[in-house]
Amino acid sequence: FETVTYMLQGSFMHEDFCGHKGTINPGDLQWMTAGRGIVHSEMPAGDGDNVGLQLWINLKKKDKMVEPRYQELLNKDIPSVSKDGVHVTVIAGDSLGASSPVRTLTPTVYLDFKIDKGSHLSQPVTEGWNGFIYVLKGRGYFGGKTATGSDDWMESTPHHTLVLGPGDHINVKNEDDEQLHFVLIAGEPVKEKVVQHGPFVMNSEAEIYQTFEDFSQGKNGFERAPGWKSEIGIRS
Secondary structure, eight states, X not given: OEEEEEEEESOEEEEETTSOEEEEOTTOEEEEEOTTOXXXXXXXXXXXXXXXXXXXXXXXXXXXXXXXXXXXXXXGGSOEEEETTEEEEEEXXXXXXXXXXXXXXXXXXXXXXXEOTTXXXXXXXXXXXXXXXXXXXXXXXXXXXXXXXXXXXXXXXXXXXXXXXXXXXXXXXXXXXXXXXXXXXXXXXXXXXXXXETTEEESSHHHHHHHHHHHHHTOTTOXXXXXXOOSTTOOO
16 A cells, blocks of 8 residues: 655654655655555654644555555645636646646545635546545535536535545535635545555455564565664654
8 A cells, every 4th residue: 555644734754664764844745655565653853733644545456565665745846736716736646737746556636725715626536536525724615516407515614524426527616715725635446355454455364464474574575674663763
């Protein structure tokens, strides 16, 4: 699987048993492919409030044993576009003519939208994909015209999730004074059995048992695991 960490406020440090280290600050992105195995640590970089989003993305069976990798983008390197009161940061996929440089194994769209009062968004979403919207700030109306031509808008407020139904686009409008802030995430369904236990995600119980054995014996991707200790968690 892959983990996608997107910081909104504060910072966190990370490191892994391959020697990768870094700090993720507000607006920065870490797209980590765990693949055949990685042991890593994440810790807040300071004592203030830390706010971020972390998404787990399933991989197809053929991709589950790829070599681990990181894709890290600073805030300034993530495409952002503003048009007619709609502001979008393109973490993955495409929006308003901008494309993310992130390479995804499972086709994915990850968009961070801010919509000013009186503005409207119509964003294409590939038909047949699974998707959801998570509201971070403000009050928005999601929906639009039905097949019969009537209006069907659903109101949503912070910390609510809207699961996308059938269709090939979403409509959003903001009628409040406060700016609306939400993320839209969608991806191609893997359509394979999912078995998850602890930090491991595979396709069968037998594969999960084998992965635990590999981890405990330091083999098949976990050769660096025995004896490795994180340094960032040590506080004086």
